[in-house]
Structures are given as C-alpha cells and as structure tokens.
Amino acid sequence: MSRARPLLTAERMRAAEQAAIDGGTSVEQLMERAGAALAEAAFRFAGPLPTLILCGPGNNGGDGYVSARHLAARGVQVRVAALEDSQSNAAKWARSEWAGDVEALSDETKSAPLLIVALFGTGLKRGLDTTINQRLLRLFDEAMIRVACDVPSGAASDSGACLSDVPQFDLTVTFGALKPAHRLYPAMHRCGRVVLADIGIDGSSDWHEIAAPRFPVLEPGGHKYSRGLVHALAGKMPGAIALAAKAAAHSGAGYVRVSTSRPIDGLPSAIVQIDTAEVNDERIGCLLVGPGLGDIPQVLTLALTSHAPKVIDADGITYLGDPERLKGQDAIITPHEGEFKRLFGDIGGTKPERALKAAHRSGAVVVFKGPDTLVASPDGRLGFAPPAPAWLATAGTGDVLSGMIAALRARGMPAFEAASAGVWLHGRAAELAGPGMIADDLAEAIPAAIADL
C-alpha cells in the first residue's frame, strides 16, 4: 500500500509549522528546506532551463528567493521579479540571501522557458489584482514549463476555489503536507503533478489523499460466501442494478445475488436472480440498494430492516428523507451533489467540512462524489480521491462504483476502507478503459485495475 499523503488546512499547517519552531527549528530553516525542495523538484522536472521566479511579499515569495539561490548554485540562469517588498522577516532574510538582482514585476518583465510562481500560497486572501494577474498570465503564456510554489497563486488553499483566473501549471511543489486545494475542484485541475516535499515538520493528519488499496488476501480454502456475498435489491430500472451487480462480480465478490420481481436479461449467468428478498440471511456480506430503484421506497425500507452492512446509492439516498434513518445501519452512502443536498439540506462550509458533518450526522460513511470525490467517516477520517479521468462523467458510472464498494465491503474490508478502495479503483479502471468507455466497459476494466495493484 503506497503511503497515503496527508492533507492539512492552512490553519493546521501553521500549527504544524509552529510546533516545529517550538521544537527549535527556525522559520528560516523551514524556508530554506522548502526553497531547496522547490529548486530540486523544478530542476528534476525541467532540467537546467533559464528560469524566471516571481516572488510575492510573504513567505511563499520567501521560498521563491531561496529556490533562486539553489538553482543558481546549480549553474542555472536565474532571474527574480518581485511583486513588492518582502513583508515578513523570514522573507526579508531569504531575499537578502539572494545575491542576484530583483526586478520589479511589470509589463516589461520578460518571461523565461521555466517560470516558477511564488506569489501567494496559503496566505492568499483574495483574488489577484487584475493588473498582476494579467502580467502573470502573459509571462505564463511565454514560458514553456510552469511550476507553482506550494499552491497555484490565486487558488484558495482550503476550499480549492480559484479566486482569480488561475492558469494550468505543469508541477506544484508543496511542503509538509498536501493542501485541500491540490485535491478539490477546480484548483486541483490547475496544479499539474503535485510533489510533496518533507521539510521536517510533522504533517500527520486524519485527512489523506486516497492511495492504492491493499487487498484482503484470498484464502485458498475460501468459498463463495467467504469471498463475500453481495445481495442487490432491484427497483424499477433493472439496467442500473445489473450494472452494479456486474461491477460487484468483477470486483471479486464471491457471489452476487439480485432480488428482482422479473428476470433481468443481459446479466451474466454467474449472477443469480431470485424473486425473494431474504435481507437478513446472515451470509450476506453487503446489501446494495438504490441503483435503478425508481419510486418504490418500500424496497429501501425493506433494506433498512437488514442487519447486514449496506451500500445505499442514487434514488435510495433520495428516499431516505432523514439522515437519522442511517444511524446504526452500518451504511455507506454514495451521493453526488444533488443527492447530498436533498438528504442533508444546505450544510455550509467547504466540501471537506460538509462531507464530515454529513458523516457525523448520519453515522454513515459518505462518498461525496464529484470531479473531486471525498470519503468521509463519522470518526473524522477524510479521504481525497486522486484526480480521476473526466470521461467518468457518463451514465451508469455511479452504479458501477456502488457495486464495487459493495463487493469490497462484502469481502470484509471495513466501511471507510472499502469506500476508499472502491473510489480509487473506479478512477484506475476508468484510466484503463480509456476515453471512449461506457459504464459497461468500466465494469469490465475492474479486473485489470485490481491486477495492477
């Protein structure tokens, strides 16, 4: 299991920085490590290209001055352009240690093949002034490779909002821990590749980027029930539950059963169809309800009489009405924005805050889907999905995800881990299925995604 990279809000980042300082590390030492890491990552990524570094007035700019010194020490032709005088002592120190000139950022500033932008990081308070932003965008267009220091300038670190027009960077070098902006829409799509540098602060957090899952080892002596029985309840539109059932089968469930009032054609024969719904059969590893449910809420009510772990998706979420109905249900719900709002109403805050409040209120693991999918647990853990292909936005991919999560849960993974692993595999399978995929291809790409692990 590759180490899951931690994420911290700006406030928790400052606290971690302060703890390091209380522990005897100076701000200048932290800045020296950050700037050196920025130089190292930029050099590895771009090679010894002539470089222009844009430095802002705060410590983000300070990192920029330090990186200028380190790149110059490698023989790189480096120029620095500053927005204004440095405000903080550490930034003043970093600027004083830079032996070269510092140009004033203006309309006359010439760009360079490698552009490193260290204008604003976690201290951004508002969008960039139009003049500054125009200059940034011009220099950006004239450059070949663009690198952001810590956070793309103009992106709000905690919410992932772009407070001004943020261009598309090739690389973002961040320090200590990832920031929410690296994994929240739209800022996440402006970062390019994100490199996390260790600068000696304790970045540990209960927020993480979801990493490739480690699968429960299959017991040779196992049988179809020990590998997990997924029991799906069909509703009005059988196509959706069929897709979810297929995805569950491809995700390694030992046995997939569908309760349906009429035969569903096109289902692989490995998937058993029955016209009863014994939802308290203790062999059930995970119950799945919601895909294609339509307006038959009594099927959801039946599902809630089951003691089995369950995945509730789509219409099943809509018909819940009250999040409290999920208490004690050992449930994973998989809402997109609309279903989230219908169930939880207008919970304010950033997407991470909303996801965690919903998990806390419902007692369920909440997979809050979107171009930035989060997995929130009632115990405060929060997983951020790595960027997934845009072509996942097509009909039926949500049904596939719910089936994948149900299978992993049925295989014995705890709810939060099963939901996180499902989200990760869903994105990976989409990459393998390619841009022309439809949801059926996505389900069929799951075994290759798992084999990849």
Ligand SMILES: NC(=O)C1=CN([C@@H]2O[C@H](COP(=O)(O)OP(=O)(O)OC[C@H]3O[C@@H](n4cnc5c(N)ncnc54)[C@H](OP(=O)(O)O)[C@@H]3O)[C@@H](O)[C@H]2O)[C@H](O)CC1
């Ligand atoms: N946290 C760590 O472990 C480390 C972080 N480092 C780097 O430090 C920055 C955060 O530095 P900070 O000085 O807090 O903030 P910024 O550099 O991002 O912003 C500096 C000032 O810029 C002004 N500001 C904000 N928005 C705008 C804007 N749109 N236009 C103009 N000016 C703006 C603001 O000043 P005000 O006068 O507006 O209050 C900010 O104070 C972090 O990102 C890392 O790169 C350390 O170097 C290493 C360790």
Ligand SMILES: [K+]
């Ligand atoms: K920046």
